[in-house]
C-alpha cells in the first residue's frame with residue numbers, strides 16, 4: 001500500500017503488454033502522463049527502428065490497454081514541435097500544416113497524433129498531445145546541443161554551430177523545463193474523463209493538441225554566447241552548413257491555445273534558464289564554472305550533488 005507522498009516506480013518497456021496489464025489491474029488510473037519515447041531528431045538516422053518501437057508500437061500498446069480499462073484513464077502525452085517540419089509560417093500554430101515531417105522522429109510523433117485521433121474516435125479515450133519545443137534544464141538529455149556544447153566548451157573541444165544553406169542562423173524556441181512542467185500539470189488538470197467503458201465508446205470524448213514553447217526563438221550562436229559567459233570560457237566554434245540530418249532551420253511557438261485553456265505562460269528566458277542549468281551541471285559533474293564561483297562567493301551551494 002502506498003502512503004501519502006510516496007512514489008511507486010516500475011521499470012519496464014512500453015511494449016511489455018503483460019506488465020502494463022498487471023499495472024492496470026493493480027491501479028485504476030484516472031490520468032496518465034505519457035512521456036516515454038525514443039527522443040532526438042538526428043539519432044533517428046542511425047537507429048530508425050527504435051523510434052518505430054517506442055513511439056508507435058509502444059504508444060499503441062499503452063492505448064490498447066487503456067481503452068479496455070475500467071475506468072478508462074485520460075491520457076496526456078508528449079508530441080513534439082518537430083511535427084511542424086517544413087512549415088514556414090511563424091509563429092507555429094496548432095492550425096498550421098503538420099504533414100511534411102523533416103525527420104523520422106517527427107514522423108513518428110505525427111503518427112502518434114493520428115493514432116490518438118483513432119483511439120479517441122473509436123473508443124472514447126480522452127487524449128491530449130503536447131508539442132514541446134526544445135526543452136532544456138537541469139537533469140536534461142546529454143545528446144541535446146545545449147548539454148554537449150557545455151561539456152565540449154569546458155573540455156576545450158570544438159563545437160559545430162549550424163547555419164542554413166542560405167547562410168542564415170538556425171534558431172530554436174528553447175523552453176525551460178519548469179515552464180513545460182507547469183504546462184503538463186495544466187493539461188492534466190483540465191483533461192476531461194474518457195467516455196468509454198470496457199472498450200466501448202459511450203459518447204464523444206476530449207481530443208486536444210497544444211504547443212508548449214517559449215514564444216521567443218534564439219539563434220544557436222546566441223545560445224553559445226550565453227554559455228560562454230556562464231561557463232567563463234570561450235567556445236572553439238565552427239559555423240557549418242546544417243547537415244541534412246532531420247533538423248529544421250527554426251521553431252517558434254504560438255501558445256495562445258494553452259494559455260486560453262489552462263493559463264500556460266512561460267516565464268523563463270534563455271539566459272536565466274541556462275544559468276540554472278549551469279549551476280546544476282557544475283554541482284552534478286563537480287566542474288568549475290563562472291556561475292559556480294559566483295554562487296560560492298555568495299555562500300550558496302551548487303545543486304545536484306556529485307555524479
Ligand SMILES: NC(=O)c1ccc[n+]([C@@H]2O[C@H](COP(=O)([O-])OP(=O)(O)OC[C@H]3O[C@@H](n4cnc5c(N)ncnc54)[C@H](O)[C@@H]3O)[C@@H](O)[C@H]2O)c1
Nearest residue numbers: 012013014035036037038039054058078079080132134135
Ligand atoms: N526534450 C525535448 O526537447 C523534447 C521536445 C519535444 C518532445 N519531447 C518529448 O518529450 C518526452 C520526454 O523527452 P525527454 O527529453 O525527457 O527524453 P528522455 O530520453 O530523457 O526521456 C524519455 C524516456 O523514455 C524512456 N523510454 C524510451 N522508450 C521506452 C519504452 N519502449 N518503454 C519504456 N520507456 C521508454 C527512456 O528510457 C527515457 O527514460 C519524449 O516523448 C520526447 O519525445 C522532448
Ligand SMILES: O=C(O)[C@H]1O[C@H](OP(=O)(O)OP(=O)(O)OC[C@H]2O[C@@H](n3ccc(=O)[nH]c3=O)[C@H](O)[C@@H]2O)[C@H](O)[C@@H](O)[C@H]1O
Nearest residue numbers: 039040080081082132133134144145160161162170220247
Ligand atoms: O522540439 C522538439 O520537438 C525537439 O527538440 C529537441 O530537438 P532540437 O531542437 O533539434 O534540439 P537539439 O538537438 O538540442 O538542437 C538544438 C539546436 O542546435 C543545433 N545544433 C545541434 C547540434 C550541433 O552539433 N550543432 C547545432 O547547431 C540544432 O540544429 C538545433 O537548432 C529534442 O532533442 C528533440 O527530442 C525534439 O523533441
